[in-house]
Amino acid sequence: MFTFLIRRALTLVVTLLIVSVLAFLIPYAGDGDPARKILRARVNDPALDPAQVEALTHELGLDRPIYTQYFDWLHQVLTGGFGFSFTSRTPVQELVVPALGVSVTLALAALLLALVFALPLGIWAATARGGKVDNAITFMSQSAVSAPEYWVGPVMVLIFARYLGWLPSGGWTGPEYIVLPAVALALRPLGYFTQVTRAAMSDVLSAPYITAARSRGLSFPRTLVRHGLRNSMLPVMTLFSFWFAGLLGGSVVIEVIFNIPGMGRLLYTAVLNNDVPVIQGGMLWILTLAVVINTVTDLLYGVLNPAIRVSSHG
Amino acid sequence: MADALTTRPIKRPNQRPTPLRSAKSHRPNVLSLLLRGAQGRHWTFAFGVVLLTLVLLVLVLTPWIAPHDPAAQDLGNRLGGPSGEHWLGTDHLGRDVLSRLMWGGRFSVTIAAITLAICAVTGSIIGAIAARRGGWLDELVMRTVDVLICFPDVVIALFLIALFGTGYGTLIAALTISGWTPFARLMRGLALEINSKDYVEAAEILGSPKSYIVFRHVIPNASRPVVAMGFLRFGHKLITVGALSYLGLGVQPPDSDWGAMLLDAQPYMERAPSLGVLPGAAIFLSALSVTMIGQGLDLKKRRKRASEQTAIPVPPTRTALVEGEAL
Numbered sequence: 001m002f003t004f005l006i007r008r009a010l011t012l013v014v015t016l017l018i019v020s021v022l023a024f025l026i027p028y029a030g031d032g033d034p035a036r037k038i039l040r041a042r043v044n045d046p047a048l049d050p051a052q053v054e055a056l057t058h059e060l061g062l063d064r065p066i067y068t069q070y071f072d073w074l075h076q077v078l079t080g081g082f083g084f085s086f087t088s089r090t091p092v093q094e095l096v097v098p099a100l101g102v103s104v105t106l107a108l109a110a111l112l113l114a115l116v117f118a119l120p121l122g123i124w125a126a127t128a129r130g131g132k133v134d135n136a137i138t139f140m141s142q143s144a145v146s147a148p149e150y151w152v153g154p155v156m157v158l159i160f161a162r163y164l165g166w167l168p169s170g171g172w173t174g175p176e177y178i179v180l181p182a183v184a185l186a187l188r189p190l191g192y193f194t195q196v197t198r199a200a201m202s203d204v205l206s207a208p209y210i211t212a213a214r215s216r217g218l219s220f221p222r223t224l225v226r227h228g229l230r231n232s233m234l235p236v237m238t239l240f241s242f243w244f245a246g247l248l249g250g251s252v253v254i255e256v257i258f259n260i261p262g263m264g265r266l267l268y269t270a271v272l273n274n275d276v277p278v279i280q281g282g283m284l285w286i287l288t289l290a291v292v293i294n295t296v297t298d299l300l301y302g303v304l305n306p307a308i309r310v311s312s313h314g
Numbered sequence: 315m316a317d318a319l320t321t322r323p324i325k326r327p328n329q330r331p332t333p334l335r336s337a338k339s340h341r342p343n344v345l346s347l348l349l350r351g352a353q354g355r356h357w358t359f360a361f362g363v364v365l366l367t368l369v370l371l372v373l374v375l376t377p378w379i380a381p382h383d384p385a386a387q388d389l390g391n392r393l394g395g396p397s398g399e400h401w402l403g404t405d406h407l408g409r410d411v412l413s414r415l416m417w418g419g420r421f422s423v424t425i426a427a428i429t430l431a432i433c434a435v436t437g438s439i440i441g442a443i444a445a446r447r448g449g450w451l452d453e454l455v456m457r458t459v460d461v462l463i464c465f466p467d468v469v470i471a472l473f474l475i476a477l478f479g480t481g482y483g484t485l486i487a488a489l490t491i492s493g494w495t496p497f498a499r500l501m502r503g504l505a506l507e508i509n510s511k512d513y514v515e516a517a518e519i520l521g522s523p524k525s526y527i528v529f530r531h532v533i534p535n536a537s538r539p540v541v542a543m544g545f546l547r548f549g550h551k552l553i554t555v556g557a558l559s560y561l562g563l564g565v566q567p568p569d570s571d572w573g574a575m576l577l578d579a580q581p582y583m584e585r586a587p588s589l590g591v592l593p594g595a596a597i598f599l600s601a602l603s604v605t606m607i608g609q610g611l612d613l614k615k616r617r618k619r620a621s622e623q624t625a626i627p628v629p630p631t632r633t634a635l636v637e638g639e640a641l
Binding site for chain 1: 357358457460461464465466467468469472473475476477478549553556557560561563573576580583584587590591593594595597598599601602605606609
């Protein structure tokens, strides 16, 4: 367990170093003068003084070896953050933190919604294995997995916002604004959760200890809850956390469609506007969180399931 | 490794060893795999095969059967409804929607297929090498897989676009970086399993060269799960390509694909809902067909595995779940 932890921590550090090098290189890639790009991140003033640009080029020593420039940048990031956004002239942290909050809310809402429907459906399919119900649920889950959210979302907006007028079509100013994007976002995880629940549950239900419990006179619903659920929830929970990490920055399309000020849209607009500090900050935040969340999940998995810990290679 | 057997391989001209039954029946022939495999499978498998065949047939025949030039504008007939001339109506520039769906589909499916092929080949090779070599190389590969697998692919694409700008190269690179990992992990597991088999050991003792073992035993035995994984990932790729095009970061004008068509349709959703429904339906049906085929191919294996199971089942590992291996 200890070596596992060390290995994971090491992986995280190496990953962050590689990602930070790539993020550092963004202003140097593509067209334009890196000095101008870097200066715009440092000075809270949209109009750049040419003399200042000249001075900075000299001061930064863009002729110096690139690794010294990288370490300077890294030092700046670790002590003072990523600087100012090119477009809104606010510090990157003040943009990233609220956006992350929005994305966490949206992701949790969507995934909990998916879970609430997926668990009963998956269990139902597993108990009725091979039957009509199982077929129908399998078909539904395959359909859900194949439905692009950028198709479902706008169609739902058309129906529920434009035609029926029940819900707002976009924005993020009240609880009713979360419904449509959460449903659109929930569809694909719903399909995956259902399939995994079904697979895990039918594996568990065919285990000898279920037969043993039944033959001791335990009723079927009780067996299902006490033995079945407890042993089949682990894979579902890990899939949940995987999706959670993925949706923190990965729900770009839905956030753009519904005009939600989350992490995905922040990154997207930053890329469109070539807002280098925001791209650098946003990328590092999202990718760090993704690795951390998945590492923690792996740790929990090992703690909760000794059988995996023994056989796991990492 | 300097023993006599490896330095002087035994030559057997014109005398190929009798192929093992298992090796022969697992020849990597996708078509026969599909046709032969239909019996005893879930009905959704057959449904998926029919659907995919239809989609591919239409896309292949597009240059001959598309009723109009997909770029021909007719500003006098903007957002027109279905008619004898335009079966599925016209878009905001008066272009024929049916023809655009056909030509756009060629882009979507081709890009998804190219990236998938690159992912499957590189991923499988890396996985097989990691399994064969072991040690630090294996460790390095698996740690990389662990990390890459939890990065959302749209975020990877945004990162690359920030570095290199939009373009087909960036698009394919982004989808490959996020897509080779499941194949590497799958292949590594399969190769470890196959390498420990008696027939591989027998071949090694007989002095067969490594390439012989790889081509005769490892590839034939691993092809079926890799093909199944390929089908499962195809739908995912198709949806991601569409998402990037929808964001204006994938296929660039004047080219157009299903995702870009959805983007174009957004301002006109109310006046012409079919514009925003049809391209999405095309992505949905294509993705559904390959998902059904992939899961159908996977199902038989799982059934067999389940019937062999006697001990308390160990739940699949986290990454296996994530890759859809257990679905």
